[in-house]
Amino acid sequence: MVVSAKNLNKRYSSGTEAIRGISFDIKKGEIYGFLGPNGAGKSTLIKMISCYFPATSGDLTVLGLNPNRKASTIKRCLGIMPQDNNLDPDLTVFENLYLYANYFNIPRKKRLERIDELLTLVGLEHKRNARVTQISGGQQRRVVLARSIINDPKILILDEPSAGLDPHSRQVVWSIIRDLNAKGRTVILTTHYMKEAEELCHRIAFVDAGKIVALDTPEGHLAANNATDLEDVYLKTMGSSLEE
């Protein structure tokens, strides 16, 4: 298991209980999706796996290590794409990637090669020296994706990867996710977008009010709910309307 959680709880200092006794295992090489409405606890889960903050109680291991003791070691092997485009607005596309690689202590020569490779991968070679505030939202999203895989991560964690993307950028992002997965990388993602989950995920956990309410393969979910698509499953599982 690359990620293992047992009876995980998260209560914020504000008192909000975001995660209530969640347990799950994510296997090496799978694409695992967390689906659920806003405020369900998806981003909180992602942040705990990303070693951003600790759980309030319960056991969590990432790559067999405890995030509270070995956060730096774990994060060296993670690629994290957050929900918002938190690129450095003062810097160019190249500088953003260069500095980010620096935080991973990637040697200079390798860093430059990797940046060229990634800019080609996300189709932004021509925007290399543009300030990130001067490129479109979709292009920024692609830079964030490139940034998240600069360290060739073992686990790629994507929080709403295609939020706000045009169809072209979305296809670019999906194809990169599939390629990385084909190379054996584990992918964890959260999404609102049913088609994205259906297209990419091997297993989908429906999260609601801090709990996993259903966990199965996309086919398993369809069969269990006698549904034709995931949207139908979502509505039956959550008992509420889609927010999209």
Place this chain on the structure above:
Amino acid sequence: MISLRTYKKNRDAGSIDGKIRTADLCGGNSIWKDLYDSRLLWMRQLTVFRKTYKVGLVIRFFEPLLYLFAIGLGISTYVGKINGLTYIEFIAPGILITTAMWAATYETSFAIYTKIHYQRTYEAILATPMNVRSIIIGEMAWAGTKAILNMTIVMLPLALMGLFHSPYIIVAVLVGFLVGLIYSAFGIIATSFIRAMDHYGIYSTFFIMPLFMFSGVFYPIENLPGVLSFFVCLTPLYHGVEAARLLSVGDLGIMLHVVYLLVMVVLLVPLALHRISGRIVTA
């Protein structure tokens, strides 16, 4: 209150009781590793600085000179010598040291607030092997660097004008570095309390400006009422100003002032780290 043993046991089991502590956000890293990693944040700051430094340096250059000429030249004709120094010679070392305070205050107030709340710079960096402690130590080191840089820029014209009587004034740059670290810690502590950008007005009007006006930059503090002069003696800026003034006349007897500043660094840096951790990571 739980025992350290229970705390460590809980932490190792992946379970934390109660509030999040700075150490909880450091993922078991040693302070030495975080100190080493902090250079990466410093390098980020340098990259951004290299893109914007021209305008910034011109402002930093003129601002203290304005004070010096407006107050120094204007008032010096009405004021006799103070401890053997002309009035403009008397205030020059103080103006030099306050440059360090202003530099560190800017770098750790608006700049850090923006990085937390608007640009979300730290959120991005925390997705790498960096942690809160390495980020904040890097910020303080950068504030100290800016203090040194700005002081050097201001020192050159003042020295050329012959306002310093001794080359020992160069040592004041190191004193300014300590002042920079202290005011970066104050700036970070203020940022940890602030809930909106406008609130920085409170910090600058009621904390930074009084320090600037009362810390012996413009007149000897012996002129102040007893209680006030006692409080001024407690401020780090006063010790920085006094040390620079002694150095400007070739007196190296600054040891007590330097020790005081070092003690303040040791006390304030951990406090600033503790305060800001919970603001950077809302857990």
